Amino acid sequence: MSVSPAEQTPAADAAATLREATFVRLRVHTSGAAVAAAGVIGRALRTLDVPFRIRATDAPDTAANDDVAAVVGLSDADADLELDPRDAGSVVRELGVDPDPVVTLAGLHAAGVSPEGETELVEAATDAGVDSRPGVAVPTGDLADGLAHSTLVHTPFSADRERAQAALAELALPAELDADAHRRVASLVAIEATTGEATPRAVTTVERVLHPDATPNGLFATVGGFADVLDATVRETPGVAIALALGHDVRDSALDAWRKHAQSTHATLREATTGRYESLYALSCDLSSPGRLATVARLARDFRSPEPTVLAVGVGAAALVSTGPAGLDEQLAAAATELDDASATGSAEEATMTFDPAVESKDVIAAVREVRR
Structure with missing residues (x-):
């Protein structure tokens, strides 16, 4: 709630x-x-x-x-x-x-x-050494790794490190990145995230990954990259995320969880079956993790959805997100009463639900649409 x-x-x-x-x-x-x-x-x-x-x-x-x-x-x-x-x-x-x-x-x-x-x-x-600079907010010094696995943005090279590396190679970046090189990387990401299938909302959302606060003395390259790792890791391996937030030495494990989360969510966003309804954009996919579904729904909301609210439905789980506080926890709780073995939790901006895996996605979508009327 x-x-x-x-x-x-x-x-x-x-x-x-x-x-x-x-x-x-x-x-x-x-x-x-x-x-x-x-x-x-x-x-x-x-x-x-x-x-x-x-x-x-x-x-x-x-x-x-x-x-x-x-x-x-x-x-x-x-x-x-x-x-x-x-x-x-x-x-x-x-x-x-x-x-x-x-x-x-x-x-x-x-x-x-x-x-x-x-x-x-x-x-x-x-x-503490935090310094704002041009560029992109990724957790690693390896830009190809950072761009391929960031869940702050969705681009054609998301979840594809080789494609990210190829895109960076075309920029002919120096070995030691200066301000101009960082700006060129930022321009690449901004263009790739806001063209093609991207919606107008992507123009504003992509700003989250641009002009980062660098943390040269920290575990991760930028503050935004650290935030991205925390958000992905707590949805994959909560214990590792907690240990990371408390300052324990779990950086490698956290980065592994971050990469795994990004690979799954970006690929799912591309492959999902979609449907558009009044003020609701729905995706049907094969995921069973509420945490991964929440990220898929957020990425869809920010970069693909023509509607302000997105519902991602998987196998036995679903996630609902919106552009602002919209009582989503209450909506999913109401929808859960119409489905077998279902329960919901979350916040006004992001809520998740679990239900009997035998329930079909169309029935979940219908239940959510009904409570939103």
């Missing part, structure tokens, strides 16, 4: 509760923004010697009476705290701890939020 502003716990109140906790159970939505926020809060709790556990799941947790149960990016009437992922830095500052600037920025990037106005955070990031 989504978290409304009225339900979200103010940063000062959340910090007061966390500071006095004997044990904190953080349950986070399976998104890059939420897992980054949990990492920021977890690092602060570790500094304060407050024991905690983080789980990236929509399923309710069992807590002892004296535990503090907190949800990040979710709504839970039984939780002690309901936190917006975008508030992680504020909560940590209220705890008297400086939030890790790179992880905090990665969480904001994953949430689609600009850090403008976050003077303290921007200054700390600059001190």
